[in-house]
Amino acid sequence: MTDIPRESRRRHPQGDARLEIYDGEFIRQLESIAKKVRRHSIRMIYQAGSGHPGGSLSGADIMVALYFHVMKHDPKRPDWQDRDRFVLSKGHAAPALYAVLAESGYFPVEELDTLRKMGSRLQGHPCLGKTPGVEMSTGSLGHGLAAGNGMALAAKLDRRLHRVYVLLGDGEMDVGETWEAAMLASHYKLDNVTAYVDRNKLQLDGPTEKIMSLEPLADKWKAFGWHVIEINGHNMKEIIHATNEAKGVKGRPTVVICHTIKGKGVSYMEGSLHFHGKAPSDEEYEQAMKELGD
Amino acid sequence: MPVTWKWESQRKQYGKALVELGKERGDIVVMDADLSSSTRTSDFLAAFPERFFNVGIAEQNMMDTAAGLAASGKTVFVSTFAVFGTGRCYDQIRQSIAYPKLNVKIVASHAGITVGGDGASHQIIEDIALMRVLPNMTVIVPVDSLETYNAVKAVSKTPGPVYVRIGRADVPTLTDKNTPFELNSATVMRDGADVTLIGCGIMVARCLEAAEELAKHGVDARVVNLHTIKPLDEKTIVKAARETGGVVTAEEHSVMMGMGSAVAMCLVENFHVPMKRVGIPDTFGESGGCEELMTKYGLTAENIVEAAHDVLRRKK
Structure with a gap:
């Protein structure tokens, strides 16, 4: 369970989003959870013998900021209608999501070790209905933003105030449907949608700019009618600040392009293609645990 | 064919059933991909514009958006031509609708060879195969317009993914008010x-x-x-x-x-x-x-x- 005081998880009123309000201690607590999530992720993948460490580590800070500060949610009531929704469009980062959910209290932390094993609730990629807290089945890339839009449309129809957060991989920017969804969110003025692009600049086969160039990425989103913010995706203050800014944007959705490092937190995984979808060896695992120690 | 048969459009009854459902239930949402006047979801649009979402020519986007709506408690009817509503967005139906068993009803019109003049590009003759192999998917091919109406009403009360296949052409009415329609029962x-x-x-x-x-x-x-x-x-x-x-x-x-x-x-x-x-x-x-x-x-x-x-x- 988290050690963040309940009080500080509350949404901050609009206009009170200056970075100064987040004192050093609070940010350090979030960073410490993020480190724990990274440890869990690497351990889970190591024990499963397969999985995607690189993208789990690059997106970990964003997910921690969302679940431990930004989002309105209640692990004891995963079906609470007014909860904020999180969709992990880059479903291969499931280990980090599961770690965040377990640390939030959706299921026991011990269950994390069952990842990818027979009979486990923790499938290789997120499965709606199987794992408490998972909002959409993902894994086949390019689906998550559209699914999040559906949730946001439902919220608008029901006049509910909850928000939808979607974490996309930058490789997913190759998928046509991502842009169909970008158009839809803008067309239907879904200001209750905030998308985060985990811009680690690497996809399975190589650097994104070599495989299928995405730049100028921010201009593309702007052209689709989105409010665009660019941040360092490993800086908790910046993630929180961008998210608060998004809450204040009316009439259009916001995308936060998060500049990240694939494999962030484990020296030999950082910026490495090799660990996109491969479990660490025994020695590599030992070293990773040492580096991610408290 | 016997002259006594009354010929009617299945799509017309689909539109009628949708409007009735819309009146009865607030959770009914309808989506289309720029073919609403052909599929007759336009009838629902006219009655409940706030609960109708046109996504443009973007069937993949439509299926995933429908999944998101369904995950938030809506009963979602999505319509387009069968050729676009199955093969073109198969991955979306598989991953986001069938796998998580979401409450999305795909009612696809213009199925089969009787689309006629449009030719093979529009004559889907493999949609039943594509849909029936998906776990959790129910597949229905109504016999006439009245059965289309009954099927739409019946599936609206049954949670989970459903594919309903209807045609373009008018079809002879073989059932009447007294013909029972039970899902899963021939x-x-x-x-x-x-x-x-x-x-x-x-x-x-x-x-x-x-x-x-x-x-x-x-x-x-x-x-x-x-x-x-x-x-x-x-x-x-x-x-x-x-x-x-x-x-x-x-x-x-x-x-x-x-x-x-x-x-x-x-x-x-x-x-x-x-x-x-x-x-x-x-x-x-x-x-x-x-x-x-x-x-x-x-x-x-x-x-x-x-x-x-x-x-x-x-x-x-």
Whole structure:
């Protein structure tokens, strides 16, 4: 369970989003959870013998900021209608999501070790209905933003105030449907949608700019009618600040392009293609645990 | 065809059912991909504009958005032409609707070869195959406009993913207010003891015509309307095979993996009888008139009669 005081998880009123309000201690607590999530992720993948460490580590800070500060949610009531929704469009980062959910209290932390094993609730990629807290089945890339839009449309129809957060991989920017969804969110003025692009600049086969160039990425989103913010995706203050800014944007959705490092937190995984979808060896695992120690 | 049959559009009844559902229930949401005036979801749009979402020509986006709406408690009807609402967005249906068992009803029109002039690009003859192989998916092919109405009403009350296949052309009305419509339960349209003709969609009318023709030759044919292809009403199929000793299936779909194949698999595993599948051979269609195409691709009452005689010969 988290050690963040309940009080500080509350949404901050609009206009009170200056970075100064987040004192050093609070940010350090979030960073410490993020480190724990990274440890869990690497351990889970190591024990499963397969999985995607690189993208789990690059997106970990964003997910921690969302679940431990930004989002309105209640692990004891995963079906609470007014909860904020999180969709992990880059479903291969499931280990980090599961770690965040377990640390939030959706299921026991011990269950994390069952990842990818027979009979486990923790499938290789997120499965709606199987794992408490998972909002959409993902894994086949390019689906998550559209699914999040559906949730946001439902919220608008029901006049509910909850928000939808979607974490996309930058490789997913190759998928046509991502842009169909970008158009839809803008067309239907879904200001209750905030998308985060985990811009680690690497996809399975190589650097994104070599495989299928995405730049100028921010201009593309702007052209689709989105409010665009660019941040360092490993800086908790910046993630929180961008998210608060998004809450204040009316009439259009916001995308936060998060500049990240694939494999962030484990020296030999950082910026490495090799660990996109491969479990660490025994020695590599030992070293990773040492580096991610408290 | 008998002149007494009243011909009506399935799409018209679909539109009517949607509007009624919209009045009865606030959770009904409808989506379309720039074909609402053809699929008749435009009727719902006119009545409940706030609950209708046009996504433009973006079927993949439509399916995933529908999944998100359904995950938030909505009952979502999505419509477009069958060729675009199945193959074009298969991954979205598989990953986001069928796998998480979400409450999305895909009601796809303009299925099959009777699309006519548009040609093979628009004549989907493999949608039943694509949809029935998906776990959690229910597959329904209503026989006429009234059954389309009944099917839409019935599936709206049944949680989970559903595919409903309807056509472009007007079809003869074979059912009436008293015809029961139960999901998962085939309807016996005519009793008979010598051979069973199992049809779905527009081919049921041709099975009835074939039965009339066979009667002239002293053959007493049973006709079954297999409106629900998945889950399959194995009980009615096996009973018919047992009691009549031979089965002919007829569908406006490729014979490869459609309704006839589902029936064949059921009979191979449960009760062996001579069988013949009437349907479109393993080939694409082409532009033409409905009847011309039905004749060229082997979908006439005569084709069914011929198949029945073949089965009867093998019975002996």
